[in-house]
Each structure stands twice: as structure tokens, then as C-alpha cells.
Amino acid sequence: MNDKPWVVTVDGPAGAGKSTLARLLAAKLGYLYLDTGAMYRAVAWAALQRGIGPEDDEAVAKLLHDLEVSLVPGKDGRCRVQVDGKDVTAQLRSPEVTRTVPLFAQIPAVREALMGWQRSWGERGGVVVDGRDMGTHVFPWAQRKFFVTASPQERARRRFRQLRRQGFAVTFDQVLREVLERDHQDETRALAPLEAASDAIWVDTTGVKVQETIRRMWSYFPRHVPRGAVGGRRP
Numbered sequence: 001m002n003d004k005p006w007v008v009t010v011d012g013p014a015g016a017g018k019s020t021l022a023r024l025l026a027a028k029l030g031y032l033y034l035d036t037g038a039m040y041r042a043v044a045w046a047a048l049q050r051g052i053g054p055e056d057d058e059a060v061a062k063l064l065h066d067l068e069v070s071l072v073p074g075k076d077g078r079c080r081v082q083v084d085g086k087d088v089t090a091q092l093r094s095p096e097v098t099r100t101v102p103l104f105a106q107i108p109a110v111r112e113a114l115m116g117w118q119r120s121w122g123e124r125g126g127v128v129v130d131g132r133d134m135g136t137h138v139f140p141w142a143q144r145k146f147f148v149t150a151s152p153q154e155r156a157r158r159r160f161r162q163l164r165r166q167g168f169a170v171t172f173d174q175v176l177r178e179v180l181e182r183d184h185q186d187e188t189r190a191l192a193p194l195e196a197a198s199d200a201i202w203v204d205t206t207g208v209k210v211q212e213t214i215r216r217m218w219s220y221f222p223r224h225v226p227r228g229a230v231g232g233r234r235p
């Protein structure tokens with residue numbers, strides 16, 4: 001039997017609960033959790049810092065070349081993000097970055113650069129990756145694929161609470177509008193749009209407790225799924 005640890009993908013729209021579920025699954029499996037949205041956010045954040053717009057191909061290409069983004073798995077399983085050696089995790093979820101990120105995420109050079117990096121994390125297996133195109137484009141060969149959804153109202157409610165906790169002055173209506181707008185941008189872009197892989201398992205988290213969803217997802221793994229050994233591997 002092949003006991004190489006698996007690649008598990010968790011895709012879905014904003015606020016569906018991907019990162020919590022992916023992190024908990026990774027902990028159960030002893031795998032690394034890789035937050036690919038954080039990579040796109042890091043690029044958008046760095047571009048904003050430098051005053052680079054998504055329409056400036058040349059400046060974006062130079063930025064990708066110069067930028068050093070590292071994902072550092074924290075003790076709690078969350079991904080910390082460093083840009084040029086500085087921890088910028090807290091700044092990546094600002095409304096400004098959130099609004100700008102889909103514009104950078106639709107640029108072919110950005111997707112290509114990040115895909116190469118994501119694959120280098122996944123090639124030895126033992127990762128749970130969350131994002132928009134993990135099961136469709138980046139890891140079409142993943143052993144398990146989940147597509148996580150929830151109603152737009154519930155997704156906006158979760159995001160609203162998260163942002164308020166983090167101290168951002170936003171209203172529920174504003175968050176709902178932005179969640180819907182971002183879904184639309186992610187679903188309709190030409191390159192690697194947000195969509196479920198044909199072999200993905202659909203998971204609706206509307207009104208369902210996290211532990212219950214995890215139990216359901218876990219039921220799709222065989223008892224002897226190859227376990228990982230978090231910590232030893234970095235690309």
C-alpha cells in the first residue's frame with residue numbers, strides 16, 4: 001500500500017468556513033495547513049504598500065520577482081505570513097486588501113507564480129490546502145477534495161463578526177455587499193475561477209456546527225489514511 005501522505009483540497013467562496021475546517025482537518029491528519037488566500041492577500045498588500053495598481057503589468061511582474069513571501073505554520077495551526085521577513089498577518093484581512101485582492105488574483109503572472117509555489121508545498125503530500133482553485137487547477141490529482149459553501153447571509157454574518165472582533169468599523173450590509181461582489185469576481189474571472197471540481201465532495205455549513213462538519217468530512221477518509229508528520233517539511 002502507498003503510504004505517502006495525501007493532498008487534501010478545501011475550496012469555496014468567502015466566509016464559508018474553509019480555513020477553520022482545513023486547519024482542523026490538518027491537525028487530525030498531522031498535515032500542514034496551507035492558506036493560499038493569504039498568499040494572494042500578501043501580493044495585494046505589498047502592491048498597495050508600493051502604490052502598484054493591478055493594471056501595471058510591468059510593476060506587478062517586478063513585484064513578484066522581488067517579493068519574498070513566507071508562510072510560517074504557527075503553533076495553533078494557523079498560517080502566519082511574512083513579507084520580506086516582516087510578519088504582516090494582521091494586515092492581510094483589512095477591508096482594503098480584501099477589496100483589492102481579486103483584481104490581483106485575476107492576473108495570469110500572479111496566478112502562475114503562486115501556483116508554482118503552492119505546488120512545491122504539495123509535492124511531497126501531507127498538506128491540507130484551502131483556496132478557490134486547489135481542486136480544479138493546482139492539485140487536480142488531490143486524493144480528497146471538498147467544496148465548502150454556506151448561504152450568503154451566513155457567510156456575511158461570520159465575516160462581519162470576525163472583522164468587528166479585529167476592530168474594523170464595518171456594517172453588516174457593507175460586508176454582505178462585498179462578499180457577494182467578491183464571489184462574483186472570483187466566479188467570473190477567465191483564469192482558474194472559483195468552481196467545484198467535478199469530483200469534489202460538497203459540504204454546506206449553513207447552520208451546522210464546526211465539529212459536526214468535521215465529523216462529516218472525516219467520514220470520507222479511510223481508517224488507515226496515511227498520516228503526516230508536521231514540522232519536518234518545508235519547500
Ligand code: CDP
Nearest residue numbers: 014015036037038040101102105131132133
Ligand atoms: O478568507 P476568504 O475566503 O475571505 O478569502 P481568502 O481565502 O483569503 O482569499 C482572498 C482572495 O484571494 C479571494 O477572494 C480570491 O480572489 C483570491 N484567491 C484565489 O484567487 N485563489 C486562491 N486559491 C485563493 C484565493
